[in-house]
Amino acid sequence: MKTQVAIIGAGPSGLLLGQLLHRAGIDNVIVERKDPEYILSRIRAGVLEQGMVDLLREAGVNERMDAHGLVHDGFELAFDGRCERIDLKALTGGRTVMVYGQTEVTRDLMEARAAAGAVTLYDAENVQPHGMQSDSPYLTFERNGETVRLDCDYIAGCDGFHGVSRQSIPQETLKIFERVYPFGWLGILAETPPVSHELIYSNHERGFALCSMRSPTRTRYYVQVGAEEQVEDWSDERFWEELKRRLPATVAEQLVTGPSIEKSIAPLRSFVVEPMQYGRLFLLGDAAHIVPPTGAKGLNLAASDVSTLYRILLKVYGEGRTDLLEKYSSICLRRVWKAERFSWWMTSILHRFPETDAFSQRLQKTELDYFTGSAAGRKTIAENYVGLPYEAIE
Numbered sequence: 001m002k003t004q005v006a007i008i009g010a011g012p013s014g015l016l017l018g019q020l021l022h023r024a025g026i027d028n029v030i031v032e033r034k035d036p037e038y039i040l041s042r043i044r045a046g047v048l049e050q051g052m053v054d055l056l057r058e059a060g061v062n063e064r065m066d067a068h069g070l071v072h073d074g075f076e077l078a079f080d081g082r083c084e085r086i087d088l089k090a091l092t093g094g095r096t097v098m099v100y101g102q103t104e105v106t107r108d109l110m111e112a113r114a115a116a117g118a119v120t121l122y123d124a125e126n127v128q129p130h131g132m133q134s135d136s137p138y139l140t141f142e143r144n145g146e147t148v149r150l151d152c153d154y155i156a157g158c159d160g161f162h163g164v165s166r167q168s169i170p171q172e173t174l175k176i177f178e179r180v181y182p183f184g185w186l187g188i189l190a191e192t193p194p195v196s197h198e199l200i201y202s203n204h205e206r207g208f209a210l211c212s213m214r215s216p217t218r219t220r221y222y223v224q225v226g227a228e229e230q231v232e233d234w235s236d237e238r239f240w241e242e243l244k245r246r247l248p249a250t251v252a253e254q255l256v257t258g259p260s261i262e263k264s265i266a267p268l269r270s271f272v273v274e275p276m277q278y279g280r281l282f283l284l285g286d287a288a289h290i291v292p293p294t295g296a297k298g299l300n301l302a303a304s305d306v307s308t309l310y311r312i313l314l315k316v317y318g319e320g321r322t323d324l325l326e327k328y329s330s331i332c333l334r335r336v337w338k339a340e341r342f343s344w345w346m347t348s349i350l351h352r353f354p355e356t357d358a359f360s361q362r363l364q365k366t367e368l369d370y371f372t373g374s375a376a377g378r379k380t381i382a383e384n385y386v387g388l389p390y391e392a393i394e
């Protein structure tokens, strides 16, 4: 088999890159180790930056998002028994975020790809990239009992944190930056109306809590739990009680509870690999970086990597600008590190850390009080939350 761009992984990174390239007439094949049902059963992020929304529009997959996504002009920070609103729209000259689940984005992209007749090879085992430093890289994998070779010009490693792409790069050429947090997020999805029409991030002495949503009738709530906690130990009742205790009383009184549809614990991690490229292999999304979910940046960073590689490849195939290829990693990393910084900062001011002493607790509260009480502070939070600009590819 032969294609121009071989994409490993059919998560949001791989599917969005594939859709953009396909529309631009650049041939691509996605090779994925799972099946579509498995991929669509994962409940992940839910907040899209304006930049990602625009990119989905450019990819022509905006119909359901525009019909069902919820545009949010602001969000709330709760601490010290009070709620402070960050007015995203007013503070950023009109920018907003879109609440629309990653699962729905993925479904829309899968349907668009199937309708366009572009090739996705699911259930591929033992995918391996080869010849990344040569002019003729290729993938090998096993599918339906046969070994397949896929020749290509470039390989896009969109295979997530545990994928094979990053692991196929000689480790001595990579530098890893990592921080593992001593807690996780226990999240539930429920068929209940949201407690508020905007998201509420709550700092509480019992630990962080987040009120989010997927639609006017479906909610997503989280509470910070210890790293060793087991989801089996959390009945729905226990979850709702804990959530209520961590919210301001006026909010807790309004909370509508109900049976959970999904319940899981996710660990929190910051991770960056440098560079995000090895010859003709490019790393995108979770394959290259992880952020803790507190700033809602994971999915959005994947989209900005996709935008960068897509615009570079447009110029490579359209204008012969192969000089741009070596700039991919540094362009991505400038934005990645700023999102890492914001996610780390939001995590550190909103969570209870095991080592937090009385002095650190006062500082945390003061940081929230200062930032929300200062026009410059509110603006800093808002411009990061709606998403920093994508760098031009020239």
Ligand code: APR
Binding pocket: 008, 009, 010, 011, 012, 013, 014, 031, 032, 033, 034, 039, 044, 045, 102, 124, 127, 158, 159, 160, 161, 162, 163, 164, 165, 284, 285, 286, 287, 297, 298, 299, 300, 302
């Ligand atoms: N071979 C083929 N496919 C693989 C391999 C492999 N060795 N390893 C992993 N994959 C597939 C996974 O099954 C998955 O479908 O790659 C895909 C990676 O998808 P994601 O983990 O969703 O990563 P990405 O597309 O970069 O999405 C960005 O943003 O909000 C965050 O973590 C959240 O998933 C989200 C991410």
Ligand code: PHB
Binding pocket: 044, 045, 046, 047, 199, 212, 213, 220, 293, 294, 295, 296, 297
């Ligand atoms: C979510 O709805 O899942 C969500 C929202 C905001 C975050 C993280 C997760 O910061």
